[in-house]
Amino acid sequence: MTVRVQTEAFDAGALLSRFSAGRTGSGAVVSFTGIARDVTGGAAVATLELDAYPGFTEPAIEAMETEARARFEMQDVLIVHRHGPIQPGEAIVFVATAAEHRRAAFEAADYLMDRLKTEAPFWKKETGPDGERWIEPREPDYQDAKRWNRTS
């Protein structure tokens, strides 16, 4: 399993370089980087804080990885997710998928992000000039995640 839940900041490019190195058998590598924005829903965000439940959050994400591997012809996958306080511009989540052909790589990354965005056990608090607010998945996130039910 290649799921890492960590408080340390990471560089998505460095993760991609390491993930792609020596892949003579994979034609396609897709990566997704989720970045903390300075404005969400019209409100300024100074800090984002993700609460994780160590020992509970990782297995839930590993289960998503297992399902993605069963659904798509993937050769490899890497999921890195931060928790703790995160500043705007910093990466929150990185997903990379490697496959022989690009369709599987795209679909697996897209699928994993939809699952992560709605089901990953994180609790998210945005702190801005208007104070703090705990947030839940947006309706479009649920709609995105539902797309995968059609093909199952």
Place this chain on the structure above:
Amino acid sequence: MTVRVQTEAFDAGALLSRFSAGRTGSGAVVSFTGIARDVTGGAAVATLELDAYPGFTEPAIEAMETEARARFEMQDVLIVHRHGPIQPGEAIVFVATAAEHRRAAFEAADYLMDRLKTEAPFWKKETGPDGERWIEPREPDYQDAKRWNRTS
């Protein structure tokens, strides 16, 4: 326009790091890296050679970028494509898209790759133990590219 057609090898991770840096307004960055494989269609490949037509190839790719920007709510895009001789394991093409939300970033990268794979003005020769062969897009590439006609 952020289209580069070059003979120099590149590191996809380094491109992603530079592309993602300072993006406090983009929530989502998707990248695709196409890598030269050592086996295609069951045949070993020692070297891949892409022939480009400088001054013709770049504008054709820039037109794809313009169309992608019109179709998807993207904030930025980078397309780097190699030509000349390419060894297995080396990156051939890198596409990165940045958007406020991940759906647009995924769809724009997916769309650009489908267009590049079928329409980009390159001529591709694989050299292996069985000799040389010039190759054309595979049928699945045409099928992938057709998907976008439905939504236009």
Place this chain on the structure above:
Amino acid sequence: MTKVLLLGRLRDVAGWRERSIDPAPATLSALRDLLTREDAALGEALAGRGVQAAVNKAVTRGDIALNPGDEIAFLPPMSGG
């Protein structure tokens, strides 16, 4: 002894994230009652819509017997990643 964890906004409501309760309550409902007696606002939050309980990192439904040393976490609706 029972270890209790509060995740997300429950942590802000209670003003703590983790504590030990000794002696261990016999059931999950006994633990809820104990927490509610101490802090009515927390009790209300724990009974709120979508709040789940996990015993030893497995989500449970309904009441359940607790053993000494169990770790109980209360999970508000998840935000996703």
Place this chain on the structure above:
Amino acid sequence: MTKVLLLGRLRDVAGWRERSIDPAPATLSALRDLLTREDAALGEALAGRGVQAAVNKAVTRGDIALNPGDEIAFLPPMSGG
């Protein structure tokens, strides 16, 4: 003078990639005839399915008048990226 470029497999058929023809042929068809007289295999390849001609980097259809200094490229079906 006309600059002629062969892309992809046409380059292998002809054994060259780029050459200048002086004096410049008056039309694209005159250029094709000239190349075919010199090299029948190349002539056949140029007439092959899906081979396009670009004049000054713009794909053209049918015959077209050429001006001295024009750059003519013959493009077999593209492989894509």
